[in-house]
Amino acid sequence: MNTIRAGVVGPGSIGINHARIYSELPDCDLTAIFDANKAHADRVAARYGGKVCTTLEEFASIVDVASVATPTESHHEVGTYLLKQGKHLLIEKPIATNTAQALDLAATATAHNRILQIGHIERFNPGLEALEQQLANPRFLEVTRLSPYPNRSMDIGVVLDVMIHDLEILLHLVRSPVTSVDAVGIAVLSKGEDIANVRIRFENGCVANLTASRISRDKVRKIRIFQEDAYLSLNYQKQNGYILRLKNGTIKRERVKVIKGEPLQRELAAFVTCAREGLQPRVTGREAAAALDLAIRITKQIEEADPRKKATAV
Secondary structure, eight states: OOOEEEEEEOOSTTHHHHHHHHHHSTTEEEEEEEOSOHHHHHHHHHHHOOEEOSSHHHHHHTOSEEEEOSOGGGHHHHHHHHHHTTOEEEEESSOOSSHHHHHHHHHHHHHTTOOEEEEOGGGGOHHHHHHHTTOOSEEEEEEEEEOOOOSSOTTSOHIIIIIHHHHHHHHHHHOSOEEEEEEEEEOSSSSSOSEEEEEEEETTSOEEEEEEESSOSSOEEEEEEEETTEEEEEETTTTEEEEEEEETTEEEEEEOOOOOOOHHHHHHHHHHHHHHHTOOOSSBHHHHHHHHHHHHHHHHHHHHTOHHHHHHHO
């Protein structure tokens, strides 16, 4: 089996873990690091290996696959260049700054017969995989994602920063067109919203209520699903869950059997496999574009209701 040469563009708070995992994966070598901050790139390379490249052209010349973990506004430019150079890509979420850029990346990958996987990491959470096996026609979903202030991703609000994970999962689980969105959000420490709540209705009658905050003292990542025959609950962080079912007039609680593992390791291992074998990734560019489109719709609704903008207009 040929060894895959991997590289990371933007080994910051997220990308550095991509470098770590590539250096550990079997039949995969971390061969290149590229970052605008060369001193940081040097530190990452010293720790995990790989050549520190001074240009994106040099980087592209020595890798087969790459993770793009740069700020969102550069995803389209960097991703387009690397795809056209024949590289398979994993681009961190959100895929791009707007839907047009996202669809263009997907089209470029198709045109050059390259794998484009997007870093919606929760799709590789073992708990979600176990829960999906019990899923049948969800009717109502309650999703909560809370975290302390990250001091990163300040170019985007909490919807595009963290809620987008749950939006992508929601579209994947419900598989029905969105008919209405009712969103509220408040900026507390950032220019964009730091806490948001949205209720989404789907064509098939399913309803979802999502809350995301990045100014919480605690970390909470949970999804609760109500369907006709059961109630399912999953804690993403702890990778555990349970199911309540009505059997013979009595509510029975069943533990969801989960084989725990590191989601990012599973995500990158799957990406390398897709690149090597030409398989479709779990989260494609078009699926990520759909989640982005919904996130932007929510963000715009929040922005339009922002009292600060209304005050400025007056």
